Amino acid sequence: MSTTALTRSLVTSLVEDAVTAPSMHNAQPWRFVHRTGPGTVELHGDPLRGMPREDPDHRALHLGCGAALFGLRVAAVHRGLRPVVRLLPSPGDPWHLADVRFDGPDDADSDLGVLHDALSQRHTSRFPFTEELIPPEVTDGLRAAALLEGCRLVVPGAWHTDTVMDLVHASELFEAADEAVRAEIAAWTRTGAAGEGPDTEGIPSYAFGPRQYDVSSPVRDFGAPRQVPGRASARFERRPQIALLGTVDDTPEEWLKAGQAMHRVLLQATLDGLATSVMSQPLEWPELRSAARDPGSTAGFVHMLFRLGYGPRGRATPRRPVSEVLAFG
Numbered sequence: 001m002s003t004t005a006l007t008r009s010l011v012t013s014l015v016e017d018a019v020t021a022p023s024m025h026n027a028q029p030w031r032f033v034h035r036t037g038p039g040t041v042e043l044h045g046d047p048l049r050g051m052p053r054e055d056p057d058h059r060a061l062h063l064g065c066g067a068a069l070f071g072l073r074v075a076a077v078h079r080g081l082r083p084v085v086r087l088l089p090s091p092g093d094p095w096h097l098a099d100v101r102f103d104g105p106d107d108a109d110s111d112l113g114v115l116h117d118a119l120s121q122r123h124t125s126r127f128p129f130t131e132e133l134i135p136p137e138v139t140d141g142l143r144a145a146a147l148l149e150g151c152r153l154v155v156p157g158a159w160h161t162d163t164v165m166d167l168v169h170a171s172e173l174f175e176a177a178d179e180a181v182r183a184e185i186a187a188w189t190r191t192g193a194a195g196e197g198p199d200t201e202g203i204p205s206y207a208f209g210p211r212q213y214d215v216s217s218p219v220r221d222f223g224a225p226r227q228v229p230g231r232a233s234a235r236f237e238r239r240p241q242i243a244l245l246g247t248v249d250d251t252p253e254e255w256l257k258a259g260q261a262m263h264r265v266l267l268q269a270t271l272d273g274l275a276t277s278v279m280s281q282p283l284e285w286p287e288l289r290s291a292a293r294d295p296g297s298t299a300g301f302v303h304m305l306f307r308l309g310y311g312p313r314g315r316a317t318p319r320r321p322v323s324e325v326l327a328f329g
């Protein structure tokens, strides 16, 4: 298919699928531009949607944009296109994160189409999971999904899981003691109180899940800073099944790769019948992040903590209308 054959409605539908991606606090820090001449879709990061306190280097912002890029690739293949991605194509503009052409070789990303249904089914679940163990062949498939995007997925054993849980607890204490971090979270959560930001972005209270009786699972409590009327408490899984996504280096290019790998793992897990959550809470503090890695692994830098299992998948959260994030140039 020729690249110039992309119609506005086709590009709009690709971007509609892309923006189902997860992003930190649902800030949706992305912008897309369709260049009709060369037939490319550009992805730009939006630093105004960054988190200066929790993500001063914009690593999480890149992860969210990488996830949206992966969604765009899946959507394109689903519609018979052959996406080819160039990361960071403008050396003078660090916010121009990627260009996507649609005239790749016949086999470009050809295996991604099967993930399309999972785009609308995947949500961050902050609900209790059962103790049912994930079969090893499923975790093997998730490791392979990360590898296909040039990243490593580490499924920690018992001692490493305990270490990560200790880091989660430490990060909760750090967060509770840091007024600026709490203010940032409050600015991106929606409880129906007066003065909150637009309801097309941020985390709505129905997605907080119940409060944990004793924090056995790494689920972040977005309702902690304020009272959410009617919010229940529940006992979560005692033995959380987690995984860590890492890369060898810690550069914007690697962050974009990690974002794509994160989304690929989440979509594959969704197809495999798992409920999923992603958590950055213990990775937002440099001193805790460095302790999260397995010293025996080549994945030197951890980017994301996954929680996987069987349980409620959570509900869809709002997205900004495509007209706000897509321009034609």
Ligand SMILES: Cc1cc2nc3c(=O)[nH]c(=O)nc-3n(C[C@H](O)[C@H](O)[C@H](O)COP(=O)(O)O)c2cc1C
Binding pocket: 020, 021, 022, 023, 024, 025, 026, 060, 061, 063, 064, 067, 122, 123, 124, 125, 126, 202, 203, 219, 220, 277, 278, 279, 280, 281, 314, 315, 316, 317
């Ligand atoms: C970089 C990044 C960091 C995130 N950190 C957390 C976190 O610490 N805790 C959490 O519960 N969710 C976290 N999320 C999930 C987002 O809150 C979630 O993707 C967003 O609210 C949209 O909801 P959805 O995933 O259900 O579509 C993170 C997502 C990304 C991409």
